[in-house]
Amino acid sequence: MSPCIFCQVVQGELDSEVVQEDDRALAFKDVNPQAPTHFLVIPKEHIPSLSEVPEGKGDLLGHLLLMTCQIARAQGLDAYRVIINDGTGAGQTVFHLHLHLLAGRTFSWPPG
Numbered sequence: 001m002s003p004c005i006f007c008q009v010v011q012g013e014l015d016s017e018v019v020q021e022d023d024r025a026l027a028f029k030d031v032n033p034q035a036p037t038h039f040l041v042i043p044k045e046h047i048p049s050l051s052e053v054p055e056g057k058g059d060l061l062g063h064l065l066l067m068t069c070q071i072a073r074a075q076g077l078d079a080y081r082v083i084i085n086d087g088t089g090a091g092q093t094v095f096h097l098h099l100h101l102l103a104g105r106t107f108s109w110p111p112g
């Protein structure tokens with residue numbers, strides 16, 4: 001079994017509430033939601049963080065963003081925030097690239 005919990009989610013070894021999936025990406029509910037709507041969008045391949053995305057994988061990053069928008073549209077979200085925490089100092093706790101999709105409450109700026 002992979003030591004990475006999001007790889008375990010991809011492999012179906014860890015339960016998740018999947019909202020969208022295709023051959024390259026998976027979106028599922030965050031287990032500890034920080035807003036009424038909180039999904040995570042991840043690549044199926046293991047990439048530890050945004051700063052470690054290999055050159056030439058720009059299409060995958062675009063794909064993750066587009067899937068995030070599609071989910072927002074499908075969920076009828078009229079305003080939402082997309083966040084990538086990169087590195088421990090920025091709040092990253094799971095080292096498998098993921099986009100947070102948050103909606104359903106007021107967001108402050110700058111973010112905390």
Ligand code: AMP
Binds near residue numbers: 029084085091093094
């Ligand atoms: P980050 O702090 O940006 O690395 O975000 C990691 C996110 O993963 C947090 O919001 C956690 O609540 C979430 N998380 C951790 N384990 C799971 C899991 N098994 N299923 C769903 N979300 C998870």
Ligand code: ZN
Binds near residue numbers: 006007008047095096
């Ligand atoms: Zn992983």
